[in-house]
Every structure is written in structure tokens, then in C-alpha cells.
Amino acid sequence: MYATRYSKPKNIEEAVSALHAAEDGKLLAGGMTLIPTLKQRLAAPDCLIDLSTIGLSGISGAGISGAGISGAGDGLIIGAMTTHAEVERSAHVQKQLPALSVLAGGIGDRQVRNCGTIGGSIANNDPAACYPAALLALAAQITTNKRTLAADDYFTGMFETALAEDEIITEIKFPKTHKASYAKFGNPASRYAMVGVFIAKTDAGGLRVAITGAGQDGVFRHNGLEAALAQSFDVAAIDATEIEDSELMSDIHASADYRAHLIKEMSKRALQAIG
Amino acid sequence: MAQLSIIVNGQRHVNEIADNILLVDYIRETLALTGTHIGCDTSQCGACVVHVNGISVKSCTMLAAQADGAEVTTIEGISDGENLHPMQEAFHEQHGLQCGFCTPGMVMSAIELVEKNKDLSEQDIREGLEGNICRCTGYHNIVKAVQTAASKMQR
Numbered sequence: 001m002y003a004t005r006y007s008k009p010k011n012i013e014e015a016v017s018a019l020h021a022a023e024d025g026k027l028l029a030g031g032m033t034l035i036p037t038l039k040q041r042l043a044a045p046d047c048l049i050d051l052s053t054i055g056l057s058g059i060s061g062a063g064i065s066g067a068g069i070s071g072a073g074d075g076l077i078i079g080a081m082t083t084h085a086e087v088e089r090s091a092h093v094q095k096q097l098p099a100l101s102v103l104a105g106g107i108g109d110r111q112v113r114n115c116g117t118i119g120g121s122i123a124n125n126d127p128a129a130c131y132p133a134a135l136l137a138l139a140a141q142i143t144t145n146k147r148t149l150a151a152d153d154y155f156t157g158m159f160e161t162a163l164a165e166d167e168i169i170t171e172i173k174f175p176k177t178h179k180a181s182y183a184k185f186g187n188p189a190s191r192y193a194m195v196g197v198f199i200a201k202t203d204a205g206g207l208r209v210a211i212t213g214a215g216q217d218g219v220f221r222h223n224g225l226e227a228a229l230a231q232s233f234d235v236a237a238i239d240a241t242e243i244e245d246s247e248l249m250s251d252i253h254a255s256a257d258y259r260a261h262l263i264k265e266m267s268k269r270a271l272q273a274i275g
Numbered sequence: 276m277a278q279l280s281i282i283v284n285g286q287r288h289v290n291e292i293a294d295n296i297l298l299v300d301y302i303r304e305t306l307a308l309t310g311t312h313i314g315c316d317t318s319q320c321g322a323c324v325v326h327v328n329g330i331s332v333k334s335c336t337m338l339a340a341q342a343d344g345a346e347v348t349t350i351e352g353i354s355d356g357e358n359l360h361p362m363q364e365a366f367h368e369q370h371g372l373q374c375g376f377c378t379p380g381m382v383m384s385a386i387e388l389v390e391k392n393k394d395l396s397e398q399d400i401r402e403g404l405e406g407n408i409c410r411c412t413g414y415h416n417i418v419k420a421v422q423t424a425a426s427k428m429q430r
Contacts, residue, residue, distance in 0.1 A: 003294070003295055004294055004295050005294050006277060006294040006295070006338060006340040006341075008340075028341075031336060031337065031341070032318075032336065035297075035318070035336045035337070036317060036318045036336060038295075039317075039318075039335075040317075048338070050340075109406030110331060110384065110403060110405065110406050111321065111324060111331055111384070111406040112333075114331060114332055115332055115336070115337070190319075
């Protein structure tokens with residue numbers, strides 16, 4: 001790892017000041033992607049700004065009703081620094097949005113889930129990460145220190161988001177959800193999604209099908225599957241839908257054609273498990 | 276450089292550390308606790324697992340500075356010196372190791388898994404140890420060891 005400076009701000013304002021003061025500062029959330037990247041010398045930030053003590057994590061998060069995860073009326077609010085393990089085990093999440101608990105429990109391995117955070121995951125927007133599919137399918141809202149963004153406007157491409165350089169995610173709001181289910185075909189080595197499909201029905205977003213792991217530009221909604229399931233919410237509708245592979249990823253793990261096949265299969269699994 | 280104040284295996288240490296030193300390197304090089312291993316350097320193998328404030332983490336994927344103020348337990352800290360921890364004893368009884376390189380991480384991960392989960396099935400144990408790779412592929416006996424330890428620890 002190249003030499004760098006580590007800072008641990010006490011609040012958002014200090015974190016933003018540290019970012020402004022640095023030439024190429026990086027925000028450190030759970031570190032599950034950033035630290036391996038630094039170890040490989042693929043990045044050389046002059047300053048690492050640790051967000052673990054600015055009140056966005058665990059069950060003592062400020063600005064999120066005194067809890068990292070709180071049931072907000074008909075929806076769910078999760079602090080940005082809440083770990084995957086916390087989301088997996090949260091009674092609130094298991095009751096109101098069990099599909100999200102399942103999703104969080106399938107990320108990486110136990111040690112990754114103990115450190116990795118929802119905010120870090122969506123800030124990185126890895127094209128094979130699980131959370132982006134959930135946020136897009138559930139029409140979630142991303143609140144930062146500057147504004148609130150709809151998931152539709154937030155994910156802008158592979159590893160790209162609408163976040164400004166000095167913008168910090170504070171919490172994620174999930175609307176009231178009627179049905180939700182996630183099915184993933186994980187890479188056998190990394191557990192990243194080769195294809196992950198999140199199907200959801202919410203008041204805010206209606207019926208949506210979001211796909212991760214497969215798109216050349218990262219997470220996307222599948223119009224064909226949404227239209228088919230709007231007509232007839234069953235496996236036959238998925239079977240009858242053609243999955244175009246021309247804009248899907250092809251890499252050492254899977255061809256675009258194979259990913260198209262997985263989209264159909266994972267959609268069926270998600271639908272069969274839907275509650 | 277920053278000042279680090281950390282409790283490792285019940286003992287407080289205060290050291291000047293470089294901002295970019297990893298927790299595993301601090302544990303091995305500064306504290307000379309070499310039971311915690313580095314097996315891959317790509318955050319995949321889990322040989323470096325320690326407990327930080329009671330949760331299992333890969334110490335090669337955390338800066339020492341992030342653990343400032345924390346309580347850390349390494350493989351050296353789980354027995355009382357005379358008697359092995361039930362998990363260590365079970366690995367011994369069930370021959371849950373071949374070359375032994377992955378064992379410290381396996382034991383630390385398995386302890387947290389058993390402490391936090393009741394009635395673990397064989398599948399739960401295999402999934403719970405996903406972050407730990409045994410290059411000798413000695414998984415069957417490792418799973419048996421964890422089952423044995425779980426029955427003792429949760430009695």
C-alpha cells in the first residue's frame with residue numbers, strides 16, 4: 001500500500017472538510033473493496049477519511065431516529081454505515097423487508113458482512129454488487145449530506161453514481177413494500193453476482209425487475225420482464241419473455257448469452273420465492 | 276504517524292504506527308503475535324481472522340488505525356494458557372487440520388459462528404466458514420471439529 005494519511009472525523013462537516021483539504025481523498029466505509037484496492041496499489045489516495053464515527057452506523061446513528069435501522073412508518077430507513085450483518089439480522093428488516101435480509105446475508109462471506117456497509121456498496125456501485133438491484137427495484141431513496149436522490153437517478157453506470165466529489169451518503173429509505181424477492185447466481189469464488197434479480201412491488205415504484213451482475217453499464221431495470229409480469233405475475237410470463245443479450249457483459253466468468261440465460265432462471269427463482 | 280491505543284488479548288498497547296499499516300501487520304510485526312497468518316494478501320483466504328470488539332474480521336483488510344480503541348482477540352488469546360479453548364480441543368480431537376496454516380483463522384471464525392448461532396447444521400457451518408479457505412481441502416474434519424466444539428460450547 002502506498003503511504004497515505006488516515007483521518008477519523010467526528011461528524012459530516014469534518015469529513016467534508018477533510019475531503020476538501022485532501023488532493024485525492026477517499027472516503028472509507030467498511031473498506032471491503034477499498035482496502036484490497038489499496039493493497040494492490042490500484043489506488044493512491046493521499047488521505048483516507050474513515051466514516052465509522054460520524055453517527056451513520058449501527059444502532060446509534062444520528063439523523064436516523066436513533067437507530068441504524070429503523071422502521072419508519074410504512075417504510076424502512078437504514079443508516080449508510082450499517083453493515084450487511086446488521087441488515088441480515090435486523091428484526092425490523094426481517095419483518096418488513098425479508099428479501100433485503102436474505103440479500104444482505106448472501107453478500108461475500110461472514111467477515112465481509114461484518115465490516116461491509118450498505119452505503120459503501122452503493123457508493124462503489126460495482127456492476128456485480130447485490131444492493132444496487134434492491135435499491136432500484138424497490139424505488140429506494142438515497143439521502144446524502146446535500147440532497148435526496150431517487151435510485152433511478154442515482155446509479156449512472158459501471159462504478160458510476162450521481163454523487164458529487166464531496167457528497168456523503170447518510171441513509172437509504174425503502175418505501176412500503178408489498179412483494180419483494182431476490183435470487184442470485186453467485187460467482188463460486190467471490191460470491192459476487194454473476195446475475196442477481198430483484199423483483200418488487202412497492203407503492204412508490206410499482207412493479208419492478210432490477211438486474212445486477214449482467215449489464216455493461218451496471219444495474220438496470222428489465223422492461224421486458226416488467227411488462228410480462230405486469231400482464232401475468234407468474235413463471236410462464238418469464239418463460240415467454242425474450243432476454244436480449246447484446247448489451248450484457250461477457251467476461252472470464254460468463255458469456256453474455258449465459259448471463260441472459262441466468263437472468264431468466266434467477267427471475268423464475270425470485271418469483272417462486274416471492275412473499 | 277498516529278498514536279494507536281489498543282487492547283490485544285486483554286493487554287493494552289500504545290504505539291506510534293504508520294497510517295497505512297494493516298492490522299495484521301501490526302499484530303505480527305509490532306506485537307510479534309505470529310499466530311495470525313497471512314495466506315493470500317487479497318482478502319480472500321481468512322487465515323488472518325481475529326476478533327475486533329467481538330466480531331470476526333479479516334485483519335489484512337482493516338487498517339490498524341481503524342482498530343484504535345478496540346479490543347482485539349487473536350488465536351493466542353483464546354486459551355487460558357493451560358487449557359485449550361473448546362474449539363482448539365475439538366480441532367485436535369477431530370484432526371481438523373492438515374498443514375495447519377489456515378487453522379488460526381478457521382478457529383477464530385468458527386468461535387464467532389458458534390457463539391452467535393444456535394443449532395448449526397452441517398450446511399450452516401460450511402456456509403459460515405465461506406471466508407476461510409483450507410488449501411489442503413481438509414474441510415470434512417474441520418466441519419466435524421466445529422460440530423464437536425458447538426456441542427460443548429452450547430451445552
